[in-house]
Amino acid sequence: MANAIRTEGLTKDYGEARGLFELGLEVAAGEVFGYLGPNGAGKTTTIRLLMDLIRPTRGRAEVFGVDCQAHPVDVKRLVGYLPGEMPQWGGLHGRDVVAYVGGLRGHIDPGRVTGLAERLELDLGRRYREYSSGNKRKLGLLLAFMHPSRLLVLDEPTSGLDPLIQQEFYRLVEEARGEGTTVFLSSHVLSEVERVCERVGILRRGQLVQVARLDELHHLRYHRLEADFVGEVPVDAVRALDGVEQVTVEDHHLSCAVRGGFGPLLQVLGKGQVLNLVTHEPSLEEVFLAYFRDAPEKPPAPPGAVA
């Protein structure tokens, strides 16, 4: 399948180790790709490079094979864009903003605009400055989705939206994917990514540290097990097992993390007198938090350095 987005050694060096470094990323056409990372990781920088709002220090980016720096107008014909921060439209009414941006693109589909406004419950008759932050975000989503596009680039799309509208947004993304549109969304809300994305790229300190399908990332997952014993806890036997980590014992209570199957652990636990046993799966959020907490910090490679 052709790539919707492809970058090679894409770098934006702001100095003092800030920016984006040697990004090599491929997003397939038709997929929903989540771009994850903590604040300041370089998510918005990547998006602005794709949209040709800022220029790379080196490297290149393409959208559907079109060079973002050489042919930015052609790229933007293919893209629906939601910026991380909404522009200040001041006293313009919502309907005027829609008409204005539509005019910049050259056309508007009135039926599509009305449909989106109804689904997002957005009153376009009010002035922009009267909008709440959530309504401003809704207007941004409407502007991004109102024209047919092959790629949607959405920077923190659900920031400030209430849960009901978030659900509507997820449905819009599903529909877009159904129509063959590629969706590239940045977020630090992992549940959102978990809900709509097929693959994710994880960015940290300007470097792409992982790209994987969500189900592959689930392999990073572990289960937490809690058990209460009537008598002694067979703690030494538990610690000796492969795939069992973070073992703690307090009085007659055992807590541990289990990767892989439960069989060997259950056999060991069966040697004691188990009163109560509970397991639960940590959320993807906890998995990523553990990942970011534990991963060593790598300074960005200097230009020309060999990895």
Add this chain to the structure above:
Amino acid sequence: MTAAAPASDTPVPAMAAGGERGGVMTMVRYALRTHRWAFAGVSLIGFIGPYATGASYAKLAATAAARAAFGRQTTAFGPQLAYLVPLPFRPDTVAGYLWWKGLTWMSLLVAVWGLAAATGLMRNEEERGLMETWLSTPFSRVRLLLSRAGAFAIAALGAVLITALGTAAGLAAGKASVAFPALAEQGVSILGIALASFGIGLAAAQLASTRRSALALGGVVMLALYALDALARVNPGLDGWAAISPFHLADLTTAIVPGGQFAGAATLALFGIAVVLIALSALGFRRRDLLASLFGHRARQTAVVRSASTFPLVRIPVLRSLWQQRIGLAGWVIGSVAGAAFIVSIARSTGKLLQSASGFKNYFTEAGTSSATTAVVASVWLSIAALIIAAYAITQTSHWASEDAGGRLEMQIAQPLARWRVVVERAVTLVVAALFMAAVGSLVTAAIAPSQGVHLDSGGLVTATALLALLALTFGAVGAVVISRLPRIAVPALAVVAVVGFYIPLFAPLFKWPGWVLDLSLFHLYGTPLTTGVYWTGLWVMVAVVVVGWGVAVAAMRVREVGS
């Protein structure tokens, strides 16, 4: 709603270092920082204006006889301008002339500054969300507002001190002296009108719900008070009413002029107006919601709109930009029309006076006509029109800078739109708006002129009008270049170009500056096309500035980073 005072055992991190006084000083320092560019501009004019006026007086009237003759002519000429400035007082002295020509305009300038500072500061901070942040600290609204007023008072005092220095330097250049107390009294009067205007702006900011509406409301009130003062000058029956006008109260002090007076009660009244209005504003600010008017009403129930505007002007390039600024543009056009109508209406009487006064003959001979009446229209009106056009170009530059900073530019170039088109649309919008303003002013001039016995060459009027659009494009080119590299200083830089350009033609002949200095002024490059024809050197220089400036702006837009 007021910010509750913290309990004594509540930690207050923001003020831990210096306590509440430290917090006040932080707020004052922040507010002072916001005034720095306006302070620099007002101070610059405050120094140069009086100094140059005093220095030029020595050239205009070098001997006692010349001064006496000049004084008689100015006294006779004064009533023609009574709608704009006070009547001259002892213009046979350098101090009298400096007061009339320099300091009365300075009062007007600081009044505009006070109004703009008060409406812009409070409302701008609210609209940008800063006020929410300030009020989330343990800092009461009243204290916050008073810190803002205090900061303006400090900035205004600084500008007045520099004006006083300029005045003293101007008097010295004119071979006159002034006692320090008289200079201080004159300065206190100017400070008074600055603070009174700040008070009016602050009160307007409580009554309106947006920065623009606050500025408009305050502007209308100030204009009415200015008009009241002006009308009272030509109609003594209104003299009693004029006492409520800060402009009238400021005009009463003529302390630096020999035989002049310090109007203590009037000056006290100015400070009284300031104190009362600032106090009322503080009360209003305590009661009202942020981003709302003190007397805000509940929103009307209106039908929900789910469709885009079908109004065609919103979508058509250039027209969409003009439509978005339609209210402001209407104000500029009304200003142009009013200016044109006023100048033409006084042209005949002023022309007769000029014709009879030998001292003024050079004004219209330099304008290239034997008719003084035509000279008044050609020189005075078109000079004012050029100033209006320059001011409009500066506001457009400010608009572009806020578009860039506010994310609109990012949204524009995130659409399939070549970057150069953004620059070209800005240039075309500017030239269309300027041409429209100039054309309406010229049409009014042409319509009224025959009733005043002024016969204008229609071809010359068309040329003069078209060149005004070129002048706007030239100012815009400078603004567009500066914005592409240093957007924050674009407006002050352009203001300096305008102010310096305004003064150069006034003083170059008096001080015999070389021709190339004159050509540094965009107003000089514009020339007097209605009477002397096109100043071709100026035309080509302006065309060169336009081509190079807008070319650089296009090139810079192609490579610049947006939103980084």
